[in-house]
Amino acid sequence: MEVVRKHAFTPQWAAQSLRIRRTHTIGFAVPNLTNGFFGQIAMTIDAHFRQARYGTLICFTAKDYRGEVESLRSLLSKDVDGIIFAPSGCGGGHFQDLPQLAEKPLVLIDNHCEGLDGWYVLHDNCYGMKLLADHLLERGSRRIAFVGGPLQESSAAERLEGYRQALRAHGLEPEEAMIRVADWDQVNGGYQATTDLLSQQRGRVDAVLYGNSQLLLGGYKAIHGLGLRMPADLAVAGFDPPYVIDSLVPRPTSLGKVEEEIGLTAARLLQELIAGGKPASGREIRIRSDLLIGGSS
Amino acid sequence: MEVVRKHAFTPQWAAQSLRIRRTHTIGFAVPNLTNGFFGQIAMTIDAHFRQARYGTLICFTAKDYRGEVESLRSLLSKDVDGIIFAPSGCGGGHFQDLPQLAEKPLVLIDNHCEGLDGWYVLHDNCYGMKLLADHLLERGSRRIAFVGGPLQESSAAERLEGYRQALRAHGLEPEEAMIRVADWDQVNGGYQATTDLLSQQRGRVDAVLYGNSQLLLGGYKAIHGLGLRMPADLAVAGFDPPYVIDSLVPRPTSLGKVEEEIGLTAARLLQELIAGGKPASGREIRIRSDLLIGGSS
DNA sequence: TTGAAAGCGCTAACAT
DNA sequence: ATGTTAGCGCTTTCAA
Numbered sequence: 001m002e003v004v005r006k007h008a009f010t011p012q013w014a015a016q017s018l019r020i021r022r023t024h025t026i027g028f029a030v031p032n033l034t035n036g037f038f039g040q041i042a043m044t045i046d047a048h049f050r051q052a053r054y055g056t057l058i059c060f061t062a063k064d065y066r067g068e069v070e071s072l073r074s075l076l077s078k079d080v081d082g083i084i085f086a087p088s089g090c091g092g093g094h095f096q097d098l099p100q101l102a103e104k105p106l107v108l109i110d111n112h113c114e115g116l117d118g119w120y121v122l123h124d125n126c127y128g129m130k131l132l133a134d135h136l137l138e139r140g141s142r143r144i145a146f147v148g149g150p151l152q153e154s155s156a157a158e159r160l161e162g163y164r165q166a167l168r169a170h171g172l173e174p175e176e177a178m179i180r181v182a183d184w185d186q187v188n189g190g191y192q193a194t195t196d197l198l199s200q201q202r203g204r205v206d207a208v209l210y211g212n213s214q215l216l217l218g219g220y221k222a223i224h225g226l227g228l229r230m231p232a233d234l235a236v237a238g239f240d241p242p243y244v245i246d247s248l249v250p251r252p253t254s255l256g257k258v259e260e261e262i263g264l265t266a267a268r269l270l271q272e273l274i275a276g277g278k279p280a281s282g283r284e285i286r287i288r289s290d291l292l293i294g295g296s297s
Numbered sequence: 298m299e300v301v302r303k304h305a306f307t308p309q310w311a312a313q314s315l316r317i318r319r320t321h322t323i324g325f326a327v328p329n330l331t332n333g334f335f336g337q338i339a340m341t342i343d344a345h346f347r348q349a350r351y352g353t354l355i356c357f358t359a360k361d362y363r364g365e366v367e368s369l370r371s372l373l374s375k376d377v378d379g380i381i382f383a384p385s386g387c388g389g390g391h392f393q394d395l396p397q398l399a400e401k402p403l404v405l406i407d408n409h410c411e412g413l414d415g416w417y418v419l420h421d422n423c424y425g426m427k428l429l430a431d432h433l434l435e436r437g438s439r440r441i442a443f444v445g446g447p448l449q450e451s452s453a454a455e456r457l458e459g460y461r462q463a464l465r466a467h468g469l470e471p472e473e474a475m476i477r478v479a480d481w482d483q484v485n486g487g488y489q490a491t492t493d494l495l496s497q498q499r500g501r502v503d504a505v506l507y508g509n510s511q512l513l514l515g516g517y518k519a520i521h522g523l524g525l526r527m528p529a530d531l532a533v534a535g536f537d538p539p540y541v542i543d544s545l546v547p548r549p550t551s552l553g554k555v556e557e558e559i560g561l562t563a564a565r566l567l568q569e570l571i572a573g574g575k576p577a578s579g580r581e582i583r584i585r586s587d588l589l590i591g592g593s594s
Numbered sequence: 595t596t597g598a599a600a601g602c603g604c605t606a607a608c609a610t
Numbered sequence: 611a612t613g614t615t616a617g618c619g620c621t622t623t624c625a626a
Binding site: 012015025040043046058074075076099187217220248 | 332356373543
């Protein structure tokens with residue numbers, strides 16, 4: 001033991017893995033790290049697993065089903081002990097090509113994935129969007145438009161559903177003409193959708209709800225461009241808080257951050273699965289966040 | 298071979314690593330992934346190494362020297378074949394505790410690291426800041442203030458140096474009172490520094506140069522809050538482009554993106570080092586980007 | 595309590 | 611061209 005300490009001996013990891021049949025590595029498959037959302041989650045996951053001397057192998061899915069299968073295959077080929085996967089709702093049923101996946105501890109986050117069973121950690125999208133819509137309704141908005149993400153992503157579909165439920169609960173019938181679907185990974189999607197919406201429905205809109213922070217940022221640009229004032233001419237709220245929330249004028253109303261909670265919950269769940277435990281929670285855990293009212297509404 | 302294909306056989310990675318003494322894994326040690334900058338770099342690196350069937354082990358350094366040493370130790374203990382490390386300029390000389398590091402292919406990015414020799418891929422900070430300062434000077438600004446990051450980060454120090462050189466080249470002597478150093482990882486640093494600067498130097502400042510995009514975002518908030526108009530009252534430019542550049546009003550003047558180029562250059566360099574080659578480039582590669590003039594100046 | 599040995603799955607060197 | 615075997619560094623079992 002003295003000699004061990006003296007020479008700073010560390011077990012060789014490949015040999016150890018081979019013997020104990022554990023690589024002490026988890027895989028994190030994620031569509032992108034450009035906007036900080038998954039980055040924060042990655043940091044939380046890594047921080048959690050580091051304590052258990054696990055490494056985090058990161059892998060980008062390129063946001064198409066081919067890329068997702070390829071990423072998972074790549075993680076499996078590296079014999080990770082478990083996987084956290086953020087699917088992008090693009091086509092399901094193609095995961096049967098990965099028979100090893102069925103036996104691997106698997107936690108999915110952010111979106112549902114058709115034909116892939118595992119444990120889920122998801123935002124409570126419907127609840128959150130209802131919170132936002134209720135807030136707009138309570139402040140007096142009646143003609144609320146919605147700009148959301150592509151409906152094949154379950155998170156986008158659930159957010160739209162929350163919007164619809166909130167309107168109906170207030171005796172309003174959601175109108176298709178007030179709903180826009182856009183590419184919610186880029187600011188430009190929100191810009192286009194907002195410009196389009198406000199030109200078609202000129203004067204008929206008194207508030208806009210955005211499905212995520214990218215869309216809201218695009219919306220801000222469009223609204224500023226049209227010379228409209230928030231919240232006087234138009235009340236605005238978005239689902240998740242932009243990381244630049246502090247420098248936007250006016251500060252947008254949104255929900256609170258959930259990255260840490262999603263990351264930590266997923267990491268703990270995966271660790272329990274790897275240890276062979278039976279998690280007490282259901283197969284699906286929903287994370288809720290509360291309303292942060294800003295100057296935009 | 299038919300049987301191999303039929304059963305979709307994949308060599309077991311731990312056994313293979315043990316035998317060939319290569320893990321086919323590289324490590325990426327990075328201070329954070331919250332703002333997309335390192336996220337983009339990570340994606341580029343992973344995309345490059347994926348072709349060579351290498352996995353990317355990611356590791357967060359927590360931005361203090363203790364955390365950095367700990368992260369590198371953790372990567373070394375996993376026997377990665379090479380490391381890409383983004384140091385944060387916090388204290389040097391503590392890396393002697395890691396004797397294995399000396400023999401490991403190592404590429405450093407973004408900042409210099411005292412007492413750690415490896416190959417560097419860095420932004421040409423001095424050149425870039427000169428480009429920005431020259432632009433402001435040419436448009437007629439004479440009282441240009443500078444809000445930058447902590448000087449222990451070489452990138453921050455070099456940017457400040459570029460600012461000074463540009464002023465001197467135009468016959469102006471940089472004044473200490475016009476220079477602020479702030480925590481450039483958070484928007485609030487730029488907000489505080491700008492507020493402070495503009496209240497102390499009221500009327501004496503006609504332009505502000507920001508050391509990075511976080512600082513610039515904070516500056517925007519402060520400038521909007523004071524009711525100043527860009528560029529009429531104050532011309533503004535920042536070093537790197539905020540990822541929300543498209544939704545800021547006015548669009549900020551900044552340099553172009555370098556994430557892909559830094560990531561790809563570092564990845565190629567590391568791959569060559571791992572292969573045992575002698576890179577043709579020098580020990581230090583500088584990436585330049587050009588000026589993107591926006592409405593803020 | 596301490597020591598010896600088998601074997602995890604693979605690759606490379608060697609023998610046929 | 612094909613088949614056989616030693617051994618990578620570790621853990622675990624079994625023996626002294």
